[in-house]
Amino acid sequence: MITAARLRLVAPSPERIVALLAFPSVRSAVEAASFLRRALPDLHSLEFFLDSGLALVCQVTGWAPPFADRHAAYLLAEVASRHDPMTEMAEAIASTSGIEDVAVATDAPRRGQLWRFREGHTEGSTPWELRTSRCHAAVSVPGGVHRTGSRCRDPGRSRAATWLFGHAADGNVHVNVTGVGAGDLAVDERVLVFAAGMGGSISSEHGIGTAKRPWLHLNRSDAEIATFRGIKARSIPRDLEPARPLARGLTRLLVRLGRGECARRRIVALLGSGSGLIDAWS
Numbered sequence: 001m002i003t004a005a006r007l008r009l010v011a012p013s014p015e016r017i018v019a020l021l022a023f024p025s026v027r028s029a030v031e032a033a034s035f036l037r038r039a040l041p042d043l044h045s046l047e048f049f050l051d052s053g054l055a056l057v058c059q060v061t062g063w064a065p066p067f068a069d070r071h072a073a074y075l076l077a078e079v080a081s082r083h084d085p086m087t088e089m090a091e092a093i094a095s096t097s098g099i100e101d102v103a104v105a106t107d108a109p110r111r112g113q114l115w116r117f118r119e120g121h122t123e124g125s126t127p128w129e130l131r132t133s134r135c136h137a138a139v140s141v142p143g144g145v146h147r148t149g150s151r152c153r154d155p156g157r158s159r160a161a162t163w164l165f166g167h168a169a170d171g172n173v174h175v176n177v178t179g180v181g182a183g184d185l186a187v188d189e190r191v192l193v194f195a196a197g198m199g200g201s202i203s204s205e206h207g208i209g210t211a212k213r214p215w216l217h218l219n220r221s222d223a224e225i226a227t228f229r230g231i232k233a234r235s236i237p238r239d240l241e242p243a244r245p246l247a248r249g250l251t252r253l254l255v256r257l258g259r260g261e262c263a264r265r266r267i268v269a270l271l272g273s274g275s276g277l278i279d280a281w282s
Helices: 026-039 051-061 086-095 108-128 142-151 186-197 213-218 222-235 243-257 261-271 276-281
Strands: 015-023 043-050 073-081 101-105 130-136 161-167 172-178
Touching (some): 015 026, 015 086, 015 108, 026 043, 026 073, 026 086, 043 108, 051 073, 051 108, 086 101, 101 108, 108 161, 108 172, 172 186, 186 213, 213 222
Antiparallel strands (some): 043 161, 130 172, 161 172
């Protein structure tokens, strides 16, 4: 429970460079991510995704791929500074092992184009019936990225596909699974148990919320869970429903943004088909 917060003013960093780096394997990308964290003092973002995810994004959006050849894994690195960071970025890239190709952008439109290949993963999987999204710390173990996909394969789930992407700088991988029924929680169970078994988190930088509550014991002891419940009981009135103000706010936002079917499917996946948000939105 947060009881206090301290704010600090930070000078803006108007000078930015984004680089998309291609690698022959997940291992080489993970090793490069570790090096770039040390080599770039002004590193602002360091994202990770695979060739399968990039192909999905390009297929759904119609965008041309960033490179002529396909590669196993990619890192998207952004440096932000008050001075021109080109020399810093160029030296770091030249010293990074395993890079097969690179695209660098300095102006805002081109930087945005490179970022779309990472940010398009969530949008790209929506038309493919996004079922669930989970985060864990498997990126720190290259083999874990490959084994995550195998946890979602099952003869009875022939349409299931796994899309992995996330935050290489802090070791969090998003696991998006498509082609799975709305009431099928077996995939959730497999992914979260696997992540916890590797010493990872079932939520990473995200909260537990209500969707992951049945698996909280994978990361927390009985004593810790009892403490959480005690704090909640003392701090939140029983008749308070914290989700309702959020649902109303999301409803207003969705009304402003439109009522596309892709957005509707995502809200159904997150909140359930019988949620008040969906009822109000429909």
